[in-house]
């Protein structure tokens with residue numbers, strides 16, 4: 001082995017440079033080579049900023065789309081409209097720069113300000129007229145929002161307020177219509193009462209011009225003798241008056257013509273705890289309004305039967321309101337961030353509490369240490385956990401995405417906000433990683449591209465099965481492990497070279513300078529056969545770990561291409577990331593391992609059938625037998641049911657192939673031909689590692705037994721930790 005490869009292998013396996021003095025410092029401004037074209041993002045037309053549109057149309061629209069639409073409407077076709085288009089795009093670019101610098105005002109105000117500021121010396125009137133025409137043709141106006149730390153909260157709040165306005169309109173129409181009908185019932189009843197038919201009362205119902213024309217005493221006598229008697233019973237009047245009071249005094253929706261936004265703000269919280277408290281506080285009022293609506297509807301239709309409905313309405317209490325009933329009321333919106341210890345648990349409890357919570361969780365970190373004291377870290381642990389765990393609740397709408405993808409997910413966001421039940425929006429903003437340079441739009445886009453945070457939607461209202469409910473939304477090239485893009489660069493002879501490059505989780509880690517210790521630059525003179533692209537290495541790690549090292553291609557500040565060797569710790573994290581992606585692929589129906597296994601069996605059976613005589617093949621239902629579940633070997637079953645708790649073992653048949661143990665301790669654990677784990681060599685590791693593997697196993701099938709090396713340090717503590725798994 002040459003000395004360059006040897007030092008690369010040392011770095012890969014240990015994360016340390018064998019000879020620190022010889023180590024080449026990482027160039028400044030490194031980024032994955034595929035991100036090189038986006039160095040000046042604010043100069044490129046892309047999805048951001050967004051216009052958070054006022055009104056009831058599309059609630060979030062890309063600035064690019066707004067300007068394109070306006071130009072289509074007002075710019076003359078062909079060369080005569082060229083100057084107008086060019087100028088409008090220049091103004092758009094300046095608006096984009098301003099938003100990058102923190103501008104948040106409405107598009108119309110910023111557009112006008114930029115037009116003022118950039119008015120040319122020649123033909124300023126034409127310029128002003130053209131840009132005003134473009135402004136006048138904008139399909140919408142509203143606050144501008146860049147892809148920054150505040151985007152997810154602003155967009156979800158805005159979408160929430162649009163949905164609440166819709167809901168308020170429907171609710172108020174119902175409340176006001178019922179109020180009028182109940183008032184009419186009471187008014188009609190009053191009109192028949194003796195008080196209403198007295199002379200002075202009758203006189204009061206006429207205008208001043210006619211008050212002296214009639215004999216109201218005679219009119220009173222006449223009417224009193226002919227108007228039918230028998231108005232509302234006391235109990236009915238009381239019931240109607242009570243319902244009417246509840247409708248008139250409800251505090252959930254502002255009356256028509258008044259501002260609903262201030263009332264809506266009372267339903268937005270920073271924590272799920274505060275939202276739950278507020279819900280419990282308002283629940284009695286909700287119950288009262290719910291009951292009043294039912295009474296009002298029955299009374300308005302004349303269908304109220306005291307014998308039946310009294311008991312039913314009396315039974316309505318705080319436990320009676322189901323998801324559909326609660327959909328009448330405003331939802332409780334929570335905008336919070338992940339990262340607080342125990343937050344996920346509290347969040348899941350809140351989502352399963354039967355409260356119409358809509359929760360935005362902003363994920364700030366994707367690359368995290370998996371557990372204190374453990375020697376590995378993983379991608380998207382908390383984020384992926386919270387999304388997947390919320391999905392297991394069954395009735396919660398779940399949307400996970402990077403902020404860069406929010407504009408594509410806007411309809412799904414609104415669907416979640418309209419869902420009759422809880423909803424979770426887990427959004428990675430890319431801000432923690434971008435403090436040192438890369439725009440957060442690029443960092444969040446890189447997270448999604450690299451599978452570090454795949455986007456998905458779980459919509460319980462979409463249908464009965466996973467096929468309808470679960471969608472791998474907008475992830476690129478969903479049937480591959482990593483998206484593959486062409487990379488064109490100039491070789492040392494200045495010839496253009498194009499090669500296919502995968503964008504992996506390792507590339508995403510390079511976007512965050514906090515993880516630069518996991519990379520070592522390999523000068524061009526050290527490039528050799530022993531360097532394998534990361535994607536290829538992940539597909540098939542070399543059997544001899546000292547024979548090759550994985551690398552990614554990156555560019556420095558000057559866009560010079562370089563190779564970076566990656567240490568083993570980061571490679572293990574990338575493997576975990578890929579396994580997480582595989583699990584999501586299976587949920588989304590891509591490369592479903594059960595279907596693929598059944599197909600393989602089917603193909604094998606068909607091949608066997610083809611090789612035997614046609615008559616014999618016809619008499620054997622081989623294909624049918626081949627798609628049934630594999631039978632468990634009896635000896636294996638017996639061995640697992642009669643296991644000795646003192647002896648370390650794995651219930652291989654129950655292993656869910658999550659890769660946890662095989663990746664963490666590959667010398668100790670391996671997969672059999674069914675891709676299920678077994679103990680390859682118990683003594684290749686320590687008892688501590690075995691106990692940690694048992695603790696990590698999601699299906700608790702690793703049983704550590706008793707330690708085999710009684711001199712291993714910390715055995716008392718380890719035996720205690722092993723107890724639940726014996």
Ligand code: SF4
Nearest residue numbers: 655656658659661697
């Ligand atoms: S941790 Fe458990 S489920 Fe995962 S591979 Fe190992 S034995 Fe199987």
